[in-house]
Amino acid sequence: METIALFGGSFDPPHIAHEAIVKALLDIEEIDKVIIMPTFLNPFKSQFFAPSELRLKWLKEIFSDYKNVEISDFEVSQAKKVPTIESVKYLLKKYKKIYLTIGADNLETLYKWKNYHELKELVTFIVASRESVELPKNFVQLSIDVDISSSALRHTIDKTKLPQKCAVEIEKFYKKL
Numbered sequence: 001m002e003t004i005a006l007f008g009g010s011f012d013p014p015h016i017a018h019e020a021i022v023k024a025l026l027d028i029e030e031i032d033k034v035i036i037m038p039t040f041l042n043p044f045k046s047q048f049f050a051p052s053e054l055r056l057k058w059l060k061e062i063f064s065d066y067k068n069v070e071i072s073d074f075e076v077s078q079a080k081k082v083p084t085i086e087s088v089k090y091l092l093k094k095y096k097k098i099y100l101t102i103g104a105d106n107l108e109t110l111y112k113w114k115n116y117h118e119l120k121e122l123v124t125f126i127v128a129s130r131e132s133v134e135l136p137k138n139f140v141q142l143s144i145d146v147d148i149s150s151s152a153l154r155h156t157i158d159k160t161k162l163p164q165k166c167a168v169e170i171e172k173f174y175k176k177l
Contacts, residue, residue, distance in 0.1 A: 002032060002095060002096040002097060003030055003031055003032050003033075003095065003096060003097040003098075003099070004031065004032060004033045004034065004035050004091065004095045004097075004098055004099070005025045005028070005031045005033075005034045005035070005098075005099040005100075005101050005126060006035050006037060006087065006088065006091060006098055006099070006100050006101060006123075007021060007022065007025065007034060007035070007036050007037070007101040008036075008037040008038070008039065008075070008084060008087060008100075008101075009038065009039065009042075009103075010038065010039050010042050010045070010048060010055070010150065011036075011038045011055050011058070011059060011150070012048055012049050012050050012055060012150055012154070013049075013050060013055075013058075013150060013153060013154065013157075013162065013170050013173075013174060014055065014058050014059055014062055014162075014163060014166070014170070015148045015150060015153055015161050015162055015163070016146055016148065016161055016162065016163060017128075017144060017146040017147065017148040017161075018062075018163075019062065019163055020144045020145075020146045021101065021128045021142065021144055022034055022036065022063065022066065022069060024128075024142050024143070024144060025099075025101060025126070025142070026066070026067075026068060026069070028099075028126075030097075030099075031099060032068065033068045033069070033070060034066075034068065034069045034070070035069075035070050035071075035072050035091065036059055036063060036069065036070070036071050036072065037071075037072040037074055037075055037087055038052060038055045038056050038059055038071075038075065038076055039052070039075050039076075039081070039082065040052045040075050040076050040077075040078055040079055040080060040081065040082065041080070041081050042081070043081045043082070043083055043084075043113075043114065044109070044112075049154060049174070049177060050173060050174075052075075052076040052079075053076065054173070055076075056071065056073055056076050058163075058166045058169070058170060059071045061165050061166050062163040062165050062166055064165075074087055074090055075087060083113065083114035083115070084100070084113055084114070084119060085113070085114050085115045085118060085119045085122075088100065088119060088122050088123055089122070092122065097124070098122065098123045098124070099123065099124050099125075099126045099140065100119075100123035100124070100125050100126065101126045101127075101128060101142070102125060102126070102127055102128070103127070103128050103130060104127050104128060104129055104130040104133035104135060105130055105133065105149075107127065107133060107135070107136070124140060125139045125140065126139070126140040126141075126142050127139045127140070127141055127142065128142045128144050129141060129142065129143050129144055130147055131147045148161050153174075154174055154177070157170075157171050157174045157175055159171045
């Protein structure tokens with residue numbers, strides 16, 4: 001396995017759009033494996049809602065039956081904010097090529113990511129579409145017709161938008177907030 005797609009994020013909560021992205025990534029012929037890497041804490045945020053260990057557990061359950069999908073605890077185990085560039089350099093010790101998967105909602109602030117100019121030399125970006133965001137031509141586009149925001153979902157928790165395997169547990173957790 002030489003080529004991976006790294007799909008990082010808060011996954012707070014994980015939802016069916018995340019599943020749709022992983023399924024679409026697995027359909028890309030060049031990608032041998034998808035590595036899902038939840039953050040301990042997003043470098044641009046000051047708090048999380050579900051603890052990182054719980055989000056990691058949910059992701060492991062949700063994707064347990066998927067072939068060529070690995071859930072990495074690299075960032076969670078650091079117990080601090082980890083910039084994407086550090087995760088990419090860690091993975092480049094083992095893999096030859098990395099496709100970095102981001103949501104279209106990240107495009108506007110991508111230039112603010114730590115060492116962005118170096119990062120864009122190390123990876124090929126894949127951008128998962130969002131209805132209202134136009135994607136640049138120089139990025140690989142991943143068309144996903146499930147448009148869900150984790151932050152909106154936290155406020156109006158809807159079990160139909162949660163992965164079946166953990167829907168009840170996730171719903172219960174966020175309804176307590």
